[in-house]
Amino acid sequence: MTSFWHPFANMAQVALEAVSIERGEGVYVYDTGGKRYLDGTASLWYMNVGYGRTEIGAAMAAQSAQLAAYHTFGDFTNPVAEELCSRLAATAPIPGSSVFLASGGSDAVDTAAKLSRRYFAQIGQPERTVFIMREWAYHGMHAYGTSLAGLSPNLEGHGPMVTDVVKVPHDDVDALADTIDRVGAERVAAFWCEPVVGAGGVRPVEEAMLKQSRSLVADAGALFVADEVITGFGRCGDWFASTRFSLEPDLVTFAKGVTSGYAPLGGVIASPRVAEPFWSGEGAVWRHGYTYSGHPVCCAAALANLDILEAEGLLARALELEAEVMESLAALTDHPMVDHIRGGVGVMAAVQLNSTVLASDPYANVAAATAARQAGVITRAIAGGGLQVSPPLTITRDQLDELTAGLRAGLDAI
Numbered sequence: 001m002t003s004f005w006h007p008f009a010n011m012a013q014v015a016l017e018a019v020s021i022e023r024g025e026g027v028y029v030y031d032t033g034g035k036r037y038l039d040g041t042a043s044l045w046y047m048n049v050g051y052g053r054t055e056i057g058a059a060m061a062a063q064s065a066q067l068a069a070y071h072t073f074g075d076f077t078n079p080v081a082e083e084l085c086s087r088l089a090a091t092a093p094i095p096g097s098s099v100f101l102a103s104g105g106s107d108a109v110d111t112a113a114k115l116s117r118r119y120f121a122q123i124g125q126p127e128r129t130v131f132i133m134r135e136w137a138y139h140g141m142h143a144y145g146t147s148l149a150g151l152s153p154n155l156e157g158h159g160p161m162v163t164d165v166v167k168v169p170h171d172d173v174d175a176l177a178d179t180i181d182r183v184g185a186e187r188v189a190a191f192w193c194e195p196v197v198g199a200g201g202v203r204p205v206e207e208a209m210l211k212q213s214r215s216l217v218a219d220a221g222a223l224f225v226a227d228e229v230i231t232g233f234g235r236c237g238d239w240f241a242s243t244r245f246s247l248e249p250d251l252v253t254f255a256k257g258v259t260s261g262y263a264p265l266g267g268v269i270a271s272p273r274v275a276e277p278f279w280s281g282e283g284a285v286w287r288h289g290y291t292y293s294g295h296p297v298c299c300a301a302a303l304a305n306l307d308i309l310e311a312e313g314l315l316a317r318a319l320e321l322e323a324e325v326m327e328s329l330a331a332l333t334d335h336p337m338v339d340h341i342r343g344g345v346g347v348m349a350a351v352q353l354n355s356t357v358l359a360s361d362p363y364a365n366v367a368a369a370t371a372a373r374q375a376g377v378i379t380r381a382i383a384g385g386g387l388q389v390s391p392p393l394t395i396t397r398d399q400l401d402e403l404t405a406g407l408r409a410g411l412d413a414i
């Protein structure tokens with residue numbers, strides 16, 4: 001029996017039997033019984049540089065010995081937080097951006113949401129409170145992020161939370177334009193956009209559509225928020241998908257790949273437009289922040305992780321893997337349970353089960369994921385009846401084929 005209440009879990013079932021992972025190496029993790037699994041999901045999308053990178057642990061230990069933690073409220077700072085923010089600003093989609101640090105992706109989303117409304121209040125447009133989000137969206141699990149979700153199960157049973165949230169289809173620019181007109185452009189604070197929808201089923205859209213959406217939001221005078229918690233730091237073949245697609249977002253949320261999960265860290269990159277009323281003239285106090293904003297040990301982990309991404313050319317490798325992932329998974333298209341493979345942008349894909357299978361068992365992808373794990377490959381059931389594929393950026397082609405074989409074994413088993 002356990003006292004640990006797992007996230008996103010039915011504890012009546014999990015408490016009876018759980019998979020305890022005790023170590024990792026490269027693209028593999030091992031449970032307490034010694035069984036090896038190829039991690040086809042990079043844990044929760046974040047293990048970009050792979051497991052066992054002792055240089056990251058060494059950087060954290062060295063920083064902990066010097067200064068483990070100190071807050072950054074008011075005028076306090078520390079050298080590693082300053083260095084990390086300078087480095088992130090240098091890779092930001094818009095030059096001259098500022099960086100607000102938090103402890104993870106959900107923090108980042110709530111920060112960006114509050115900042116969007118606070119920004120407009122600061123410049124004399126407090127009526128701009130409406131958020132437009134997309135179907136299938138996932139933006140973390142704090143109150144703002146849950147309210148912005150395009151996944152209805154995440155909203156159930158919590159009662160009313162954040163208001164003035166409007167949903168549009170994830171792939172319909174005309175619907176976005178109509179919604180802006182219906183709500184009133186003068187009331188829209190921000191449009192929330194994952195450049196590639198992640199947990200909602202790995203749903204890329206055409207680059208032209210992303211740019212058209214960006215243009216509509218700019219014309220409305222609203223903010224374009226790129227949620228890059230999943231897509232950042234190499235996952236889409238560049239530091240940010242927004243850079244790859246030239247989206248020039250007003251705000252970028254980040255987490256996960258910034259440390260490859262070696263320490264909890266996230267944040268928001270704010271364009272000069274958004275930062276200006278807080279940083280110029282008399283400025284303004286934004287009463288928002290977290291105990292661990294700018295945590296020195298977490299920042300040290302991020303800096304070491306960014307060093308690895310650069311030194312090993314993993315952003316360029318992700319562009320190579322973009323094709324290799326789809327080529328390997330194409331072998332599953334002849335499986336009677338598979339409808340199609342979705343992806344083709346960076347190291348992100350979904351094996352979509354067909355509608356007949358899902359009609360008879362809406363949780364068939366859950367069963368397939370469990371069976372694949374028994375075959376030695378970890379995947380996850382994701383929204384819409386798919387199986388997640390998002391391995392570490394260090395994976396080889398042979399290991400990709402091993403991943404595909406494990407998925408096939410899981411599908412065969414059910």
